[in-house]
Amino acid sequence: GENVEQHPSTLSVQEGDSAVIKCTYSDSASNYFPWYKQELGKGPQLIIDIRSNVGEKKDQRIAVTLNKTAKHFSLHITETQPEDSAVYFCGKSGGRANSKLTFGKGITLSVRP
Amino acid sequence: NAGVMQNPRHLVRRRGQEARLRCSPMKGHSHVYWYRQLPEEGLKFMVYLQKENIIDESGMPKERFSAEFPKEGPSILRIQQVVRGDSAAYFCASSPLSPGGLGDTEAFFGQGTRLTVV
Numbered sequence: 001g002e003n004v005e006q007h008p009s010t011l012s013v014q015e016g017d018s019a020v021i022k023c024t025y026s027d028s029a030s031n032y033f034p035w036y037k038q039e040l041g042k043g044p045q046l047i048i049d050i051r052s053n054v055g056e057k058k059d060q061r062i063a064v065t066l067n068k069t070a071k072h073f074s075l076h077i078t079e080t081q082p083e084d085s086a087v088y089f090c091g092k093s094g095g096r097a098n099s100k101l102t103f104g105k106g107i108t109l110s111v112r113p
Numbered sequence: 114n115a116g117v118m119q120n121p122r123h124l125v126r127r128r129g130q131e132a133r134l135r136c137s138p139m140k141g142h143s144h145v146y147w148y149r150q151l152p153e154e155g156l157k158f159m160v161y162l163q164k165e166n167i168i169d170e171s172g173m174p175k176e177r178f179s180a181e182f183p184k185e186g187p188s189i190l191r192i193q194q195v196v197r198g199d200s201a202a203y204f205c206a207s208s209p210l211s212p213g214g215l216g217d218t219e220a221f222f223g224q225g226t227r228l229t230v231v
Contacts, residue, residue, distance in 0.1 A: 032217035043117075043204055043222035044156065051217060089156060094217030098161070098168045101146055101206070101220050105155035 004092050006104025014112050019080050021088055021107050024072040029095030033066060033073045036089045038106070044089060048075070052095075080111045115139070117207050118187075119223035126195050126230050134190040134226045138207030144168075145188040146206045146220060147180060156204065162188060195230045202227045 005024045013019045023033075031052040036044035050057045050064045050073065057064050061080075066073040077084055087108050093101040118137040126132050138145055143164055148156040158172040162182035173180065177195075182188040192199055208220040 034219065036222070043119075043224045044206075046219055046221060049219060094211070099217075100158060100161045100169045101208075102158050103148075103156045 004090055004102060004104040006090050006107055008107060009105065010108045010110070012110040012112060013080050015080060015082060017080055019075075019077045019084070019109055019111075021075045021090070021109070022072055023074070023090035023092075023104050024070075025092050026071060027092070027095070028068075028071065030092040030099075032092065032094035033064070034091045034093075034101075035064060035075045036091065036103075038087045038089065040086075077109075080109075082111050082113050085109055085111045117205060117221050117223035119203075119205050119226050121226060122224060124226055124228050126228065128196055128230055129194050132192040132195050132199070132228055132230075134192075134203050134205075134228070135187040136190070136205030136207075136223060137187040138205075139221055142207035142209050142221075144208045144210065144218075144220075145182050146208075147188075147190050148204045148206070150202045150204060150225075159190070159203075192228075195228075197230050200228055200230045 034049035035047050037047045038044040048062050048064050050066050061078045063076040087106045089103045089106045091101050091103045093099045120135050145162045147159040160173050160180045161169040165184050177193045179191045202225045204225045206220040206222045208218045211218045
């Protein structure tokens with residue numbers, strides 16, 4: 001129930017194309033789903049998150065969708081740019097007292113100029 | 114409002130020494146998480162603490178590792194008698210109290226401490 005599965009493990013796209021990264025989870029109690037971006041040598045940075053009472057959230061070129069029934073959520077990046085190249089982690093938490101924040105294994109996104 | 118502060122950024126220890134990693138959460142945050150990251154691997158959960166209380170330490174190795182988050186001062190991750198396999202980046206994240214107590218608040222990360230055991 002604690003695991004978050006993230007796939008693919010690497011993704012390469014052409015600059016300007018869209019990128020979609022998907023995560024699945026098994027704990028139906030989870031109600032908070034953040035996405036983090038980690039650049040080389042730095043700490044993970046929160047880029048967007050979603051709670052289970054909504055199905056989609058958008059912030060400029062980034063959007064996250066959540067399907068609670070199927071227990072998966074996805075990060076969508078449109079009009080990708082070389083600076084989007086990084087490792088992206090999906091996480092989950094919430095829904096029960098003292099719930100901890102756990103992550104998938106990360107996806108390395110490469111945007112080819 | 115300063116972000117999560119971790120120090121030192123880099124730490125070199127000889128095998129058998131002790132390593133102390135410090136994490137000062139963001140102002141107003143009462144929850145701290147510690148994660149370990151090996152090269153080209155994900156963020157592995159270690160421990161979740163609130164002030165003066167360990168909430169979940171299911172990811173901590175049973176021996177040599179301990180963590181605390183005192184009423185005053187930073188959270189400390191302590192590794193005794195380090196071995197080469199402890200070499201990794203250790204990240205701390207902090208979050209505010211969840212209004213419903215259900216752990217659904219944003220967590221912010223520090224820049225990490227990179228531990229090298231020689």
